[in-house]
Structure formats: C-alpha cells, structure tokens
Amino acid sequence: MGLDLRPMGKPKTGYEKRFHQIINIIEGKEKQELSFFDKIKGKKIKTKDELLKEWNNIQISPLETIKAPKVGRDFDANAWLMKAYFKSDKSLSVDEFKKKHNGYYVISYAPEVDGVPVYNSPIEDENSFRGQFLKDCVDLIGEELVNEAWGTKFSGKETLDYGLRLMNIADSIAEKEKLEYLKEQRDAPDSSPETIESKLHIVYSLAKWMTFYGKNGHGFEAYF
Structure with missing residues (x-):
C-alpha cells in the first residue's frame, strides 16, 4: 500500500488543551481521571470510541482550511453537484441526489x-x-528527512517545522543545480x-503541503 499522509483537523478555539489531552489518552501517554464530584455525578471513564467522537467534535476540518466549497452551503459546490447529477445514471431523483451528497466538500474547487x-x-x-514518492528522494535529501514522514x-x-526543513534543503539543492523555477x-x-x-x-510539493497545514495549525497522520 505504501505511505499516505492525511492532514488532521485542528482544535477549535478554546479546545486546544482538551484536543491534545485526548490524543495523549488514546496513545497511552496520559490517564483519564475523574474528580470526586465527577464520580458523585455518575460520570464514567470514556471509551476510545467516545473519546474519538469528542475529539472529532472539537476540531476544524482541513477541508475548511483549504476553503473547499461544500454542497448545500456554497454556490460552486451546488453547481458542481448538478453537473455530477446530469452525468449520473439518474437512478435517484434530483432531491435524493442532493440529500445523498449534502455536506460533501468539492476539494478540486479549493x-x-x-x-x-x-x-x-x-x-x-x-x-x-502520497508520501511513498519520498522513497525515491533518499539520495537527494537523505534517509533521516525521508523517514521522518513515516x-x-x-x-x-x-x-x-518539518515542512520548513524540507523547504530549506530543497532551496539549497535548487540553487546549486539552477532549478529554482521548480x-x-x-x-x-x-x-x-x-x-x-x-x-x-x-520535495518542494511536500514542503509546501507541510508548511501550509502546519502554519494553519494542522498536524498529519502517516498512514501505511
């Protein structure tokens, strides 16, 4: 399958501490604790599924950060939907098709x-x-920087930080090889x-991807 890099959501304002706390709990770096009053109120330790649900509810999607239009909200996305409908087999009515795709982000329009x-x-x-492409770049930027993507x-x-380090080495190579235009x-x-x-x-493409999501507060998941 190889390596794919998925941008993660970022915490909503005011939920930064809880966002990272949930990550630490799921990873086993931190334990859930209930106060005396929590126990009196009948609160229980949350399951992993409950923690993930809470985590998803307190984050902003990277699809919002790239400003992808959303079906049911944005004109461009709704226009895209109608084009998609007329290309479909029309087994669904227009209303059914709209309902099925409501909330869909049109990433290609971002x-x-x-x-x-x-x-x-x-x-x-x-x-x-597609992080697997980096495997072909070991001889260019070294194993350490490549392996970090995993x-x-x-x-x-x-x-x-990772994106800026990739950008720095790419700039250095580009200057040496007269490839700044890339x-x-x-x-x-x-x-x-x-x-x-x-x-x-x-390398340039990944550096831009990393710095874009990083400066906007997003991490990424290495999936392989």
Whole structure:
C-alpha cells in the first residue's frame, strides 16, 4: 500500500488543551481521571470510541482550511453537484441526489492549492499526499528527512517545522543545480522519475503541503 499522509483537523478555539489531552489518552501517554464530584455525578471513564467522537467534535476540518466549497452551503459546490447529477445514471431523483451528497466538500474547487498536492493518493482524499514518492528522494535529501514522514505529527508546530526543513534543503539543492523555477511550478516536470528535477519537485510539493497545514495549525497522520 505504501505511505499516505492525511492532514488532521485542528482544535477549535478554546479546545486546544482538551484536543491534545485526548490524543495523549488514546496513545497511552496520559490517564483519564475523574474528580470526586465527577464520580458523585455518575460520570464514567470514556471509551476510545467516545473519546474519538469528542475529539472529532472539537476540531476544524482541513477541508475548511483549504476553503473547499461544500454542497448545500456554497454556490460552486451546488453547481458542481448538478453537473455530477446530469452525468449520473439518474437512478435517484434530483432531491435524493442532493440529500445523498449534502455536506460533501468539492476539494478540486479549493483555492488553497498548496493544501491539495499534485502528488496525491489514488485511494485517499485529494488533499492527502502520497508520501511513498519520498522513497525515491533518499539520495537527494537523505534517509533521516525521508523517514521522518513515516511518523505522525499531531501538532501544527511540528508539521511546520518539518515542512520548513524540507523547504530549506530543497532551496539549497535548487540553487546549486539552477532549478529554482521548480519552487513555483505546480505540475510535475516533464522528465523521467529518476532525474533531479522530478525528485526535487516532489520535495518542494511536500514542503509546501507541510508548511501550509502546519502554519494553519494542522498536524498529519502517516498512514501505511
């Protein structure tokens, strides 16, 4: 299957402490504790599923951060839906089709393109990054930086730090090889995967992805 990088939600304002506390509890780094008054009130230790539900409820989706239009809320998404309906087999009525897709985010319409990479996963959302491509970049940036992508980062600060380190080494290589133009080029270069151009473009793309989500407070999950 290989490595896919999924952007995580970020805590809503006022829930930062609880957001990270739940992560620590799930990972076994922190224990749940009930106060004397909690016990009197009949509160119980939460199950993992209950903790995950709470965690999801106190976060902002990365799909909101990339400003992806949402069906049922945004004009562009609703227009996309009608195009999709007329291309469908029309086994559902228009109202049924709208109801089925209500709340769907149209990622391809998102204006924050640094959060929607060219090197995305074929089995994940379009704003995920196909981290497995980094395996081809070991000879360019070294094993340490490549292998770091296989470790989930729960905070935006850690994600931003990783992204900036990737960007720094990419800038250094680009200057040395006279490939500075790749930094602003969105589409993959028209060259074989073995070339420095192709590998450096992957690193730049991931660096932009990491710094975008990191500076906006999102971590990422390394899924493999």
